[in-house]
Amino acid sequence: MQNEPNILDPLAVAETWHEQGRAVALATVIETWGSAPRPVGSHLVIDGEGNFQGSVSGGCVEGAVIAEAADVITSGTPRLLEFGVADETAWRVGLSCGGRIRVYVERIDG
Amino acid sequence: MELSTLQALNVARASRRAAVVVTDLSEGTSQAFIEGDRIRAEWAAPVSEVLHSGRPRLLTIEERALFFNVHLPPPRIVAIGAVHISQALSRLAPVAGFDMAVIDPRTAFATAERFHGVELLADWPEDVLPDRPLDRYTALAALTHDPKIDDYPLRAALEAGCFYVGALGSRKTHAARSERLQTQGVATEAVARIKAPIGLDIGAASPAEIAVAVLAEIIGALRRRDVDLPAEGGK
Numbered sequence: 220m221q222n223e224p225n226i227l228d229p230l231a232v233a234e235t236w237h238e239q240g241r242a243v244a245l246a247t248v249i250e251t252w253g254s255a256p257r258p259v260g261s262h263l264v265i266d267g268e269g270n271f272q273g274s275v276s277g278g279c280v281e282g283a284v285i286a287e288a289a290d291v292i293t294s295g296t297p298r299l300l301e302f303g304v305a306d307e308t309a310w311r312v313g314l315s316c317g318g319r320i321r322v323y324v325e326r327i328d329g
Numbered sequence: 330m331e332l333s334t335l336q337a338l339n340v341a342r343a344s345r346r347a348a349v350v351v352t353d354l355s356e357g358t359s360q361a362f363i364e365g366d367r368i369r370a371e372w373a374a375p376v377s378e379v380l381h382s383g384r385p386r387l388l389t390i391e392e393r394a395l396f397f398n399v400h401l402p403p404p405r406i407v408a409i410g411a412v413h414i415s416q417a418l419s420r421l422a423p424v425a426g427f428d429m430a431v432i433d434p435r436t437a438f439a440t441a442e443r444f445h446g447v448e449l450l451a452d453w454p455e456d457v458l459p460d461r462p463l464d465r466y467t468a469l470a471a472l473t474h475d476p477k478i479d480d481y482p483l484r485a486a487l488e489a490g491c492f493y494v495g496a497l498g499s500r501k502t503h504a505a506r507s508e509r510l511q512t513q514g515v516a517t518e519a520v521a522r523i524k525a526p527i528g529l530d531i532g533a534a535s536p537a538e539i540a541v542a543v544l545a546e547i548i549g550a551l552r553r554r555d556v557d558l559p560a561e562g563g564k
Contacts, residue, residue: 234339237332245330249354249396250387260385260398297357323354323396329332 229262229273233327242267243327244288248275248320252303255318263322267292275322276302288324297325330359337361338400345402345464349376354394364465372397381552402466403428404492404551406544409454409482410473411438414497417540418470419447425544427468432457434478454482465554468493468547470527474502476509484510487519493550495524495543524550 225231229245236243246263248255256277263273263281265288275284280302291298303319334350338361341348347364351372362368368376371390379386379399386397405428408415415431422429430448433439439451450457458481463469469486471479474497483506486494496506503525510520528542529549 230335230339230342234332234335237335245335247352247396247398249352249385258384259387297354299354323352325330325352325357325359327330327332327335329335 226272229264232272233262233264236264236266237327237329242292244291244324245327246275246284246288246322246324249299249323250321251318252320253318255320257320265289265292276320280320280322284322284324291324291326295326295328297323299323334359334361337363342400342402345466347380347402347466348400349379350398350400351376352396352398354396356393381554402464404466404468405429406468406470406547407432407463407482407486409433409469409471409479410475410497411435411440411444411449411451412472413536414472414539414543415470416443417537418543419444421540421544425548427544427547430461432482433473454478454485458482458485463489463491465490465492467491468550469495470543470547471496472527474498476506480506480509480513483523484513484515487515487522492554493524493547494522495527495546497527498525500526 233243233245244265246265248257248259248261251259257274261275263271263275263284265271265285269285269289271281271285274281284300287298287300300322338348338350341363349362350359352359362376364380375386375388375397379397383399383401385399388395388397406422408418408431411431411433419429419431430450431439431444432450432454434451434453436451439449441449463486469482469491471483473479479496483494483496496503498506507520511517524546528539529545531542533539533542
């Protein structure tokens with residue numbers, strides 16, 4: 220069972236997925252305003268197929284982050300995303316708690 | 330993030346060492362610092378800050394947006410002695426966010442009935458600790474009054490650099506204990522780290538009140554602990 224990472228530990232999952240030859244992106248909450256559901260430093264890990272573990276919100280914006288992660292995996296260029304009520308797209312994907320968050324998405328290279 | 334950075338971070342986390350990952354958001358580069366590593370002088374203050382607070386920071390330093398993410402091992406309390414105070418402490422500690430373990434070789438004290446839902450090790454500290462070593466994110470509270478049980482884990486805690494080492498007993502008891510530990514080769518400065526009489530001075534009388542005083546003292550030690558970060562000379 221040593222090869223099975225704790226699925227609640229996104230950083231362990233990221234390493235295991237990479238070892239398995241999967242392309243991996245790591246998303247990190249770097250800033251929050253208002254009532255953000257997940258604290259700064261929280262991680263979401265995404266593979267090239269759109270599988271994911273962890274969270275950057277209460278399930279509100281994960282879909283959008285996963286879509287952006289696919290581009291980051293392809294290009295290798297990190298992205299800085301912002302979600303919040305001020306942003307119509309973000310409202311649509313649903314950070315309905317009224318908070319705003321910034322999420323940094325990067326590829327695991329090596 | 331480079332795979333090697335992720336691996337270094339995961340190794341540190343698995344071995345209960347604190348780590349800070351500094352990400353340059355404009356360049357997309359990351360570096361991991363494990364507690365005890367040398368660090369660039371201009372990053373020493375923010376890294377030290379996040380290690381203390383446990384809260385990540387986004388900062389602009391020399392016109393660069395830098396994200397300091399911090400990964401601290403979950404703090405834990407190891408109580409030596411399955412006594413009345415430990416029973417109260419075992420209920421309070423999880424509320425404050427601490428993992429808790431109780432070690433006592435006296436099987437009449439260390440019973441599952443008295444310590445429901447707590448990690449309980451009914452064995453001598455000498456036998457338990459080699460397999461479950463103490464570390465910098467562990468607080469050790471020696472609560473048996475019995476040198477045969479307390480002295481070994483106190484020495485082990487000082488050696489391991491536990492962020493808190495406390496021992497139950499009066500000033501007189503502690504004076505005798507200090508002398509004993511020094512005879513056993515523990516340095517005077519190390520012995521001086523032991524908090525005794527144990528707990529913040531709030532006039533605690535009952536075992537539950539003493540447990541509150543001990544927990545408060547442990548929280549104070551965690552938030553104000555020394556962070557081991559040698560400043561970097563060159564580079």
